[in-house]
Amino acid sequence: MPKRITPLLVALSATVLTACSQQPADDAVALPEPAAFEVKYEKFVLDNGLEVVFHQDDSDPVIAVALTFHVGSARELEGRTGFAHLFEHLLFLESENLGKGGLDEMSSRIGGSGANGSTSRDRTNYFQTVPNDALEKMIWAEADKLGFFINTVTEDVLAKEKQVVKNEKRQGTDNRPYGHANYVVGKNLYPADHPYNWQVIGSLEDLQNATLQDVKDFYNKWYVPNNATLVIAGDFDAEQAKAWVHKYFDEIPRGEDITPLADRPAALSATVKRYYEDNFAQLPELRMVWPGVDLYHNDAYALDILMALLSEGKTAPLNRVIVEDKQLASDVTLYNNNSELAGEIMLITRAYPGTDLNNVYDGVQEAFARFEREGIQEEDLQRIKAGIETEFYANLSSVLGKAFQLAQYNIFANDPGYINKELQQYLQVTPQDIERVYHQYIKSKPFIATSFVPKGQTDLIIAGSTLAEVAEEKIVAEGRGESFDVAEDSGYVKTPTKFDRSAEPPYGALPVPAVPDVWQSELTNGLGLFGIQSNELPIVDFELTFKGGLLSEQANKVGVSNLLAMLLQKGTATRTPEELEKAIELLGAEISVASGRQSITFAGTTLARHYEETIALLKEMLLSPRWDEKEFQLAKQDVLSTIAQQSADPGSIADNAYFKLLYGSNHILSNNPLGSEASVSAITLEDVKQYYAQTLSPSVANFLVVGAVDADTVKASLASLNQSWPAKPVVQPSIDTPERPRAAKVYFYDVPGAKQSELRIGYVALAETDSDFYPATLMNYKLGGGGFASRLMQTLREGKGYTYGVRSGFSGTDIPGPFTISSGVRTNVTYESLALVKAILGEYAATFTEQDLENTKSYFTKSAARQFETAGAKLSMLDNISRYGWQPDYARQRQNVVQAITQPEIEKLAKQYANPNGMIWLVAGDADTQMPRLAELGFGEPVLLNPQE
The missing domain is CATH 3.30.830.10 (Metalloenzyme, LuxS/M16 peptidase-like)
Incomplete structure (x- = not known):
């Protein structure tokens, strides 16, 4: 549970395994053996x-x-x-x-x-x-x-x-x-x-x-x-x-001896079916859970691969039946969850609105029957194992990733050296192993089935289900929690020690940040090339990014760039979606396409030995889309399903309402990049083609690459684009920046029964290219950008216990973006939380001390040592250089800003950019119990955005 990061490679989950076509292919590739790789310890x-x-x-x-x-x-x-x-x-x-x-x-x-x-x-x-x-x-x-x-x-x-x-x-x-x-x-x-x-x-x-x-x-x-x-x-x-x-x-005493717990796998004598009416659900969800195996069990590896064969990818039986043929849901997730004592095999699918979950259940059984008929091809294993190898290296790309794994293996495998052995366990899995575990753990075995449906839709539940018992917290206006006072001096007795531990040890030698060497080039068609060669791991990460996204859309076609991104992954002119997926996976590669507020990005990871073949597939996806009508309709259904889910999620509701308030309903950036139900329903395949033709040009694109590949190889891999992909003019839209509110105003979006209130406070502030942006970021560190070092977190979480987390930050790009304070707070302290935020903002400028400045400078100076460790960090560096025209040494230039900034300058920035009287104050929560008191903030009567009928 958070504070949380998902452990890496604890047991590879199905989400990192790529599914495979059941049909042999003429262009099957014989994969070379993985290079020798060892984590020494x-x-x-x-x-x-x-x-x-x-x-x-x-x-x-x-x-x-x-x-x-x-x-x-x-x-x-x-x-x-x-x-x-x-x-x-x-x-x-x-x-x-x-x-x-x-x-x-x-x-x-x-x-x-x-x-x-x-x-x-x-x-x-x-x-x-x-x-x-x-x-x-x-x-x-x-x-x-x-x-x-x-x-x-x-x-x-x-x-x-x-x-x-x-x-x-x-x-x-x-x-x-x-x-x-x-x-x-x-x-x-x-x-x-x-x-x-x-x-x-x-x-x-x-x-x-x-x-x-x-x-x-x-x-x-x-x-x-x-x-x-x-x-x-x-x-x-x-x-x-x-x-x-x-x-x-050494002097810390040993505890009592601890007896290990014995393995205790789940045992079901019969299938159990439960249902629940979910206050926040808009889609009916089916879960089916079978008893599985414990961590590092010999069968865990075959089960992981079985999960991928059944559920991941176009040709996986669950996808083909439930998503493609019956069109009951946008996806099906199946994964193998292994813990120390027992494990679960879990299937989850959220069906389209109004879908009878009995039909989904029947589809699952039909998919299993299809899997039994078609069997397993050796090529399927090749593709999955190649993906596992790539994921293995990617998970070791940071020293923290390696530390996680070494600890995990030491505790649960009794051998940290298992870090150098587990990959081989996957590579040794055979089709016979997979068939055996399917029959042993899934076929005709009892399971738990849960039907979670929207309020009032129990007609959608699995037949034979009984009501699940769930304890719900009652929301009340009063009773704001217990009172406590965490004193500065708790008066506890200190533990005797053999030496004085009260003095913090000194720093060692000052580290020299390892700023990567960046190479730059440009194709004659205008495509910018930016790279960092790093041979620590035998993998390559890359991005091809275009200006565009939501920013280049028309108001009545919002969501078209997102649909384009989805379609570009669904086959090419010469490859079906299944064939494209197979070709990528055989290389141990991943290529995805995503659209955001200002860009469309192809992103990928591949084994270094397959870099050229992966880039060839990237070029094919870019230049020869398939424009499959069936895939287009499936993509629209998928998006509409996601929009429906977001419509009942308090966090998503708050975000969507916040952007409407920031920009005004007529501004293109006020929209959810997914679009609305109306706009997505209205988009045609021709609209998507037109957006592609008008937007994706090398003249507004950059290719970024990090990893075990040199500049000459990268340039050679892309040289053919000079002829096959000529530049065309792309007009970037002119964007008006909304004026900052002249007076604070409180808005409320009613989410009846919400257990927390979602807070969004802010205004449209600065572009990252603005000269004040980085100094303002320094100013914000002690306010809300420094995690547990910040005043907002120290007061609302550590001092009062009102929230799990709160933060503030600037999010501009080459155009101004919002300054935002965001948090989810306990419902019955909504007013108290807002009042504290107002007070902290109001006094911040006057109370920012020299000690605060010293702490801020120390953090930004010393954290520079780790700012380019991972491939993701290096790609981010290249993105800044390519997008803003910054020099490769911009990180060193920023250090000069850190050293030069003064306390009076921070005070001036705080008064200008953190003034509570010039912000939008939004709450998404339970209006009946929480809205009446918000007038006490002193910003006038709150405005209810969605009056209930």
Whole structure:
């Protein structure tokens, strides 16, 4: 659960596997064996049981530090759930020697990526990437978290963090369509005494009932050295790091011995069917869940590939029957979810509005029958395995990615070296393996089926379903939560130590940021070329980006560029959609096309050895679209389905309403890039062709490439475009920038029954090319751009427990974009949250101190060491250079701005760009209970945007 990042390659999910055609092809490619690749590591164990893994990588002056405990929700007890996730939060707040703010405060000063963590059923991890001069500080801090923390947790600290966690549950579960579906599955798949019966985040009731002693007992049992793994990955001296680990961790005592939990797979004697009327759903959803296997089980690899064969891609049986033939839904997801003790095979599909889920269920059975008839072709395995190889390398592209994997393998495979072995497990899977696991785990086996339908549409549920039991929180206007006061000095007794730990260790040698070498060129047709060669991994990432997107659309055809992006992926003039998909996947490549507010982008990843073949397919997609009428109609259905889903999601509702208010309903940028139900329904295939002809020209495009390929190879791969793709004039539309509101105004969008209020506060501010943009970004860091270092987060989350998260930021490009403060807050503190935001904005300029300035400068100076580590970061750098005409050393120029800015300049910027009296104040939430008080903000009577009939 968040603070959250999805663990990488824990067990490759079906979403990263590409599905395959069942038909042999004449142009099948014999794939070469993957190049030898090894992640080297060193492991040692302290006397207290702490397991430590080192991986050295000197490609960038950065280090990832990950501390993982072998405890998740599975180690909790019924009635005392949510403790592991609660500690994920608590451990960031304070420790005896770091003091208030803990890792979050230190992360800001040292230029870290932000201290973060995640909780699963079986482990909790804490991690961040920092410049390598901060390694000793991080080892000191992690040791303090492990051995010198629990005394800082007081009744008030616990009370406040309970509110934060409950806000997270509201945001991620209670206030979202289908948010309770996993809860229903868990309760019905596992018996009450099974540790997977409850959700990782726990229940609101259990969290509220947890006592301070309960929490301390849980910590003292599980958060001990002999239940933890520390991974350090990056650019560091191993002997020095080992000495620091011993210095800071050795004296922390070992905990009681921990007995591993035995595997306990789910066992169903009969199929169970449940239904639920979802307050936020607009589409009926079917889930079918079969008992699966535990993590790293021998059958897990064949099951992963089976999931892909059944569901991913044009020729997959589930897609062909449910999406293509019967047109019941826009997609079907099937994945293999493996945890330490058990696993699930989960199928999810959200059908089109009004669709009977019995028809979807019949389609699933028909698809399985088709799979049994057609069998498995060897070519299918080649394509899937090539995709797995590419994904494997991509997941190791950062030192943090490697740190995650080393910890994961150390804890659950008992061997960090499994990082060099698991890929081979996939490559060895045979068709016979896949057929066996299909019959063993799916065919004719009992399952859990859930039907989540919109309110009042129980006629769509699966036959034989009974009502699922779900506890819903009641929304009330009053009763704004418990009161607590997290004192600056909690008065706890500090733990005795063998040496003085209160002094923060010094920095090491100042790292020199590794600014990549950029090469630039241009084809004679005007296509700009920008590249960075990096041979760390045998993969290449690329983007071909065009000016356009929503910005180039007509008001009555909004969504046409999105439909174009979808169609460009659906075959070419000489290849059917199935054939194009097969050709890409055989190379272990991915090529996607997406449209946004100002651009259309082809994006791809491929194995370096297949770069030229992948680019050949990219050119074919670009120059020879198929314009398939059936695919066009399917794309429209898909988009209309997504628009319907968004219409009941409070976050999407807030975003859509916010852009209407920012720009005015007649401005093209006020629209959702997907379009509206009316505009998408009106778009024809000819409209899409016309947009393509008028917009996609090399004269408004740039090709960006990062990875194991040199400039000469890139230029040669694109040289044919000079003749085959001549430039044509593309007129960029003239865009009016809305005036900033002269007075603040409050707007309310009614979402009856919302468990949270979504806040959007801001106005159209600056372009990134504006001379004030980067200085204003520096100004905003302590306001709301610095995560847990910001005042908004410290006040609304850490001080009051009103929200799970709040942030502010500027989002301009080469045209002015919004300055926005966004958050989801507990419904019954909507007014209190807005009043706090107003107060923080109002006093920010006058209260920004020299210490705030020092902290801001420290963050932006030191974080420069990690700004170009990943392929994505390098592509972003190239995008800035190509889009804005910046020099490759713009990052160094920005450092001059950081060093030169003064406190009076920050104060002036705050008065100009963070003035609460010149902003739009929008709430999407429950109007009956929350709207009446908002006049007290002093911005006049709130305006209801959607009066209920």
